[in-house]
Amino acid sequence: xxxxARKPARRLNELTACEIAAAVRAGETTCEAVARxxxxxxxxxxxxxxxxxxxxxxxxxxxxxxxxxxxARGPLAGVPFGAKDIIDTCDMxxxxxxxIYAGRRPQSDAACIALSRQAGAVVMGKTVTTEFANRFPGxxxxxFDPARTPGGSSSGSAAAVGDCMVPLxxxxxxxxxxxRPAAFCGxxxxxxxxxxxxxxxxxxxxxxxxxxxLIARSLEDIALWRDVLLGIAxxxxxxxxxxxxxGFCRTHLWPQVEPASQKLLADAAQKxxxxxxxxxxxxxxxxxxxxxxxxxxxxxxxxTRNRAWEIxxxxxxxxxxxxNGRLKDGLACSFDRYVEARSFAARCRRTLTEILQDYDILLxxxxxxxxxxxxxxxxxASFCAIWTTTxxxxxxxxxxxxxxxxxxxxxxxxxxxxxxxxxxAARWVWRVLA
Amino acid sequence: xxxxARKPARRLNELTACEIAAAVRAGETTCEAVARxxxxxxxxxxxxxxxxxxxxxxxxxxxxxxxxxxxARGPLAGVPFGAKDIIDTCDMxxxxxxxIYAGRRPQSDAACIALSRQAGAVVMGKTVTTEFANRFPGxxxxxFDPARTPGGSSSGSAAAVGDCMVPLxxxxxxxxxxxRPAAFCGxxxxxxxxxxxxxxxxxxxxxxxxxxxLIARSLEDIALWRDVLLGIAxxxxxxxxxxxxxGFCRTHLWPQVEPASQKLLADAAQKxxxxxxxxxxxxxxxxxxxxxxxxxxxxxxxxTRNRAWEIxxxxxxxxxxxxNGRLKDGLACSFDRYVEARSFAARCRRTLTEILQDYDILLxxxxxxxxxxxxxxxxxASFCAIWTTTxxxxxxxxxxxxxxxxxxxxxxxxxxxxxxxxxxAARWVWRVLA
Numbered sequence: 001x002x003x004x005a006r007k008p009a010r011r012l013n014e015l016t017a018c019e020i021a022a023a024v025r026a027g028e029t030t031c032e033a034v035a036r037x038x039x040x041x042x043x044x045x046x047x048x049x050x051x052x053x054x055x056x057x058x059x060x061x062x063x064x065x066x067x068x069x070x071x072a073r074g075p076l077a078g079v080p081f082g083a084k085d086i087i088d089t090c091d092m093x094x095x096x097x098x099x100i101y102a103g104r105r106p107q108s109d110a111a112c113i114a115l116s117r118q119a120g121a122v123v124m125g126k127t128v129t130t131e132f133a134n135r136f137p138g139x140x141x142x143x144f145d146p147a148r149t150p151g152g153s154s155s156g157s158a159a160a161v162g163d164c165m166v167p168l169x170x171x172x173x174x175x176x177x178x179x180r181p182a183a184f185c186g187x188x189x190x191x192x193x194x195x196x197x198x199x200x201x202x203x204x205x206x207x208x209x210x211x212x213x214l215i216a217r218s219l220e221d222i223a224l225w226r227d228v229l230l231g232i233a234x235x236x237x238x239x240x241x242x243x244x245x246x247g248f249c250r251t252h253l254w255p256q257v258e259p260a261s262q263k264l265l266a267d268a269a270q271k272x273x274x275x276x277x278x279x280x281x282x283x284x285x286x287x288x289x290x291x292x293x294x295x296x297x298x299x300x301x302x303x304t305r306n307r308a309w310e311i312x313x314x315x316x317x318x319x320x321x322x323x324n325g326r327l328k329d330g331l332a333c334s335f336d337r338y339v340e341a342r343s344f345a346a347r348c349r350r351t352l353t354e355i356l357q358d359y360d361i362l363l364x365x366x367x368x369x370x371x372x373x374x375x376x377x378x379x380x381a382s383f384c385a386i387w388t389t390t391x392x393x394x395x396x397x398x399x400x401x402x403x404x405x406x407x408x409x410x411x412x413x414x415x416x417x418x419x420x421x422x423x424x425a426a427r428w429v430w431r432v433l434a
Numbered sequence: 435x436x437x438x439a440r441k442p443a444r445r446l447n448e449l450t451a452c453e454i455a456a457a458v459r460a461g462e463t464t465c466e467a468v469a470r471x472x473x474x475x476x477x478x479x480x481x482x483x484x485x486x487x488x489x490x491x492x493x494x495x496x497x498x499x500x501x502x503x504x505x506a507r508g509p510l511a512g513v514p515f516g517a518k519d520i521i522d523t524c525d526m527x528x529x530x531x532x533x534i535y536a537g538r539r540p541q542s543d544a545a546c547i548a549l550s551r552q553a554g555a556v557v558m559g560k561t562v563t564t565e566f567a568n569r570f571p572g573x574x575x576x577x578f579d580p581a582r583t584p585g586g587s588s589s590g591s592a593a594a595v596g597d598c599m600v601p602l603x604x605x606x607x608x609x610x611x612x613x614r615p616a617a618f619c620g621x622x623x624x625x626x627x628x629x630x631x632x633x634x635x636x637x638x639x640x641x642x643x644x645x646x647x648l649i650a651r652s653l654e655d656i657a658l659w660r661d662v663l664l665g666i667a668x669x670x671x672x673x674x675x676x677x678x679x680x681g682f683c684r685t686h687l688w689p690q691v692e693p694a695s696q697k698l699l700a701d702a703a704q705k706x707x708x709x710x711x712x713x714x715x716x717x718x719x720x721x722x723x724x725x726x727x728x729x730x731x732x733x734x735x736x737x738t739r740n741r742a743w744e745i746x747x748x749x750x751x752x753x754x755x756x757x758n759g760r761l762k763d764g765l766a767c768s769f770d771r772y773v774e775a776r777s778f779a780a781r782c783r784r785t786l787t788e789i790l791q792d793y794d795i796l797l798x799x800x801x802x803x804x805x806x807x808x809x810x811x812x813x814x815a816s817f818c819a820i821w822t823t824t825x826x827x828x829x830x831x832x833x834x835x836x837x838x839x840x841x842x843x844x845x846x847x848x849x850x851x852x853x854x855x856x857x858x859a860a861r862w863v864w865r866v867l868a
Contacts, residue, residue: 090743104541114742195642195776200740204634207641231739232769305665306634308548309524335666339851342629417773 012037017079017167017221021120024078031078035064035122038080042124042165048146050139051160053085054092055125063122074120075224075234081116082160082169084153085126086133088201089113096203097129097138097153100314110201112170112212112229119228124166127156130378132307133172133205134326136319137378143185144406148371151181152378154213158185161215162407168225171213174205174299176367176384178213179396183409184371184379186398190214190222191384193416194391197229206302208342209295209388219430222395223423240431241424244360246272247282249413251364252289253382258369261408264400268410268433269363275432282355282362284386291348292385294341296329301338304330345389349416352390356415361425366409370402383411393419395426399433446471451513451601451655455554458512465512469498469556472514476558476599482580484573485594487519488526489559497556508554509658509668515550516594516603518587519560520567522635523547530637531563531572531587534748544635546604546646546663553662558600561590564812566741567606567639568760570753571812577619578840582805585615586812588647592619595649596841602659605647608639608733610801610818612647613830617843618805618813620832624648624656625818627850628825631663640736642776643729643822653864656829657857674865675858678794680706681716683847685798686723687816692803695842698834702844702867703797709866716789716796718820725782726819728775730763735772738764779823783850786824790849795859800843804836817845827853829860833867 012020012034023029039057046052064078072078088094088106090113095101108114113123128138130153140155142148143163150159154171158178161169162185171178173191182189190213197212204210212229216222220237227234248269254262273279303326304311310318311327318327356362365383372379387394393416396409412429414422446454446468457463473491480486498512506512522528522540524547529535542548547557562572564587574589576582577597584593588605592612595603596619605612607625616623624647631646638644646663650656654671661668682703688696707713737760738745744752745761752761790796799817806813821828827850830843846863848856 101541107535107538108747109743111740111742114746115739118742118746198638198736198739199641200638201743204632207633208629230769231735231742301665302632305549305632306545308545308552308665309543309635312548312552313542335664343851417777 013041014164015167016218017076017216018218018224020079020167021075021077024072031064031067031072031122032061034078035060035080038124038166045143045163045165048141049143049159049163050141051127051156051163051165053095053126053128053138053156056092059091060122060124067120067122072120074118075228076116077120078122079120079168080122080124080166082124082127082157082166083113084157084171085129086172086203087113087170089123089126092123092126094126097131097133098317100310100317106201108201111198112202115229115231127160127169129153130155131319131322133174133177133203134303134322135378136321137375141375142371145371145404148373148406149184149375149378151184151371153177154181154215155378157215158182158187158189161185161187161217167217168221169215171215172202172205173211173213173384173388174209175295175388176381178215179384179394179411180367180379180381182215183366183396183398183407186407188216188219188222188398189396190226191388191394192226193393193419204306206299208298208302219423219427226419238420238424240428241360241421242428243276243278244425244428245278245358247359247362248279249282249284249362249364251284251386256368256380256382257365260403261365261369264408265363265365265410268399272429272432282359284355285351288348288386290344291389292382294344295385295389297333297337297341298345300326300329301333349390352392353416361422362413364411364413366396366411370404370406370408387413392416393422395422397426397430447475448598449601450652451510451650452652452658454513454601455509455511458506465498465501465506465556466495468512469494469514472558472600479577479597479599482575483577483593483597484575485561485590485597485599487529487560487562487572487590490526493525494556494558501554501556506554508552509662510550511554512556513554513602514556514558514600516558516561516591516600517547518591518605519563520606520637521547521604523557523560526557526560528560531565531567532751534744534751540635542635545632546636549663549665561594561603563587564589565753565756567608567611567637568737568756569812570755571809575809576805579805579838582807582840583618583809583812585618585805587611588615588649589812591649592616592621592623595619595621595651601651602655603649605649606636606639607645607647607818607822608643609729609822610815612649613818613828613845614801614813614815616649617800617830617832618841620841622650622653622656622832623830624660625822625828626660627827627853638740640733642732642736653857653861660853672854672858672861674862675794675855676862677710677712678859678862679712679792681793681796682713683716683718683796683798685718685820690802690814690816691799694837695799695803698842699797699799699844702833706863706866716793718789719785722782722820724778725823726816728778729819729823731767731771731775732779734760734763735767783824786826787850795856796847798845798847800830800845804838804840804842821847826850827856829856831860831864
């Protein structure tokens with residue numbers, strides 16, 4: 001027996017999706033064992049974290065056993081995942097974070113759920129979402145500090161992955177609803193190029209901006225799950241893009257980034273340069289300061305129309321946060337203002353495409369810093385508004401710890417339709433910095 | 435009493451939506467009387483036309499009476515409308531044209547239904563759609579010749595409006611699913627600028643292309659209903675754009691247009707020129723011949739992913755038409771091919787924007803000609819592919835009769851985000867030609 005200290009074996013619930021699927025396919029573990037490990041973690045931690053809106057252990061075990069019996073071989077064989085509760089599931093309720101939809105049972109799975117199941121994954125349960133994926137928070141707490149928000153709107157998805165309850169969870173993003181909570185909960189978060197992944201069976205918040213969001217504990221998992229969700233054969237993880245051209249993009253929001261996070265990001269940029277990246281400061285045109293406003297009008301206008309039924313029939317069961325926020329904005333927004341905001345966003349999209357020609361990725365803040373204290377709000381989503389509105393792919397990497405020892409993410413931005421280049425560059429960044 | 439012949443009074447079910455709403459608001463008729471007139475027409479004609487997938491007269495009368503009791507004042511006060519059965523309704527089944535969804539009951543209304551109800555409209559029932567809004571036809575027949583197709587996929591919506599069963603009906607369009615059936619059934623059809631109208635509660639076929647489609651019996655009705663569906667205060671109908679700059683755009687598909695329809699359109703272009711329009715022939719760049727192919731890959735790729743649950747769980751309940759068509763294409767389409775098609779479409783969009791700078795509208799064919807004989811297919815959708823894929827607004831006007839005495843439409847194309855200019859020009863075209 002070697003004298004050197006051996007790393008203690010990780011529990012099954014701590015493995016990544018790629019590791020789980022490989023072990024299942026190799027016969028080294030079973031879907032049932034993996035599901036049980038995740039359920040045990042949930043049993044132990046859920047009273048503190050409150051990540052789950054719906055969880056039925058029997059249903060989970062039944063799925064896992066059926067997969068074992070059939071001989072699970074798929075790319076996500078035996079991988080448990082959580083799904084934000086605005087995503088339809090045929091065998092579990094989907095209640096959209098609103099009492100209006102208590103007991104709602106869709107007949108079929110959303111496309112993203114069906115594609116994941118087809119790849120061998122197990123739906124663990126439905127994760128807590130803010131009300132209609134907007135701002136009014138659910139019950140979930142930050143797994144690293146129960147007095148702090150997990151972020152939102154994909155609150156439960158981020159908390160469940162960050163806490164090793166599941167290796168994967170699905171969210172969505174219309175402003176910063178995947179990147180922000182993933183960063184707050186110490187997970188990898190990915191928002192794909194807008195338009196790539198289908199949204200059948202997912203509640204529309206604001207169609208011009210909505211995408212799925214993927215939350216995981218490794219880049220490999222995100223790359224693999226992306227292929228599954230695109231409905232294509234899994235490709236090998238792209239090779240590292242060594243020494244990439246990185247634009248360090250503080251944006252006009254830099255003064256709102258906490259000093260400790262400013263320093264973490266600036267130090268990271270220096271380390272990456274020393275390791276061989278071509279790092280240059282990127283200043284966005286002044287008009288980009290107006291994107292957040294455009295994003296607000298676009299999302300408010302669209303969100304409000306999409307909720308026409310709830311507004312007409314259940315106004316008193318909508319939170320004041322939503323009524324006095326998104327809905328007030330949306331009802332006040334004229335069609336001309338909306339179209340103007342949309343056209344402005346399209347212009348910024350073209351400008352950003354030109355700017356990105358000189359870079360492989362941008363490096364920027366995922367959020368203002370660590371998850372803020374308090375559970376009555378989900379934190380500032382502004383740091384995602386530019387990227388969401390310009391439809392580019394985004395990743396947050398759980399690279400840092402802040403002054404309270406809580407996770408702080410670094411956000412990497414890719415070019416539209418170049419998500420795999422983003423992964424390749426992120427892989428190098430991760431190796432250099434992590 | 436005047437000696438001149440008086441036009442016989444039209445029945446309530448023959449009125450336009452604007453006329454009905456005005457009469458209701460003026461107290462000249464009631465929502466109940468209008469609903470009853472429409473139900474009587476349906477009772478008389480439904481055995482031949484088969485436009486309705488779900489129709490419950492009691493539910494219709496209850497809605498109408500409730501409106502009368504409340505004092506209907508909205509822009510669509512008392513106006514009955516049909517809704518394609520891929521659009522969710524909280525009080526009626528929504529079965530997507532597939533036996534897989536028999537008995538499906540959504541909990542809430544789609545945004546477009548809720549906005550219409552809020553404006554005072556009455557949901558008459560659910561109209562027949564092809565299977566999942568694709569090609570496999572439903573039971574509906576052309577109201578002008580029961581041996582001919584009504585077109586599709588919004589088959590029942592077009593037939594119901596063309597047959598004066600309702601003044602308005604909602605459809606959708608992913609290729610030519612509103613313009614084509616509206617033209618075949620002698621109705622006005624409108625596909626808005628892509629992205630304008632929200633799709634919460636509407637089955638996603640292919641999100642990059644999907645829009646709602648409006649079918650009516652007047653331009654005024656379409657302009658009014660558009661405002662309602664945008665969730666904005668109704669604007670006055672735009673004034674006529676007299677003597678507009680019209681590009682007569684035969685496209686590469688001209689040889690596929692039936693000779694009689696070619697002549698009708700060419701004569702119309704001449705008449706419009708004589709009446710003061712600036713009419714010029716527009717030839718699209720040769721690459722536009724490839725749009726139909728790009729449209730096919732985009733819609734097949736997206737449609738197939740969106741149907742992942744049905745494919746995995748109910749393959750044998752999907753029609754052969756769909757399995758061997760869209761789904762076969764979609765399963766065979768690589769992600770690279772899909773992204774390339776999407777990029778090509780975006781380039782064509784920019785090119786068309788430049789071309790349209792010299793025109794107010796384009797004039798083109800809505801379909802190859804009259805509705806073709808037979809009920810086992812819904813006709814050639816190609817004549818809409820260019821316009822659907824380039825996201826521009828489209829109108830079909832029921833201007834002509836073909837060699838069999840059946841309706842033939844003229845399609846007018848506007849600029850993106852200039853839908854009201856399209857209406858203004860269409861109004862002039864209609865007055866000159868109708």
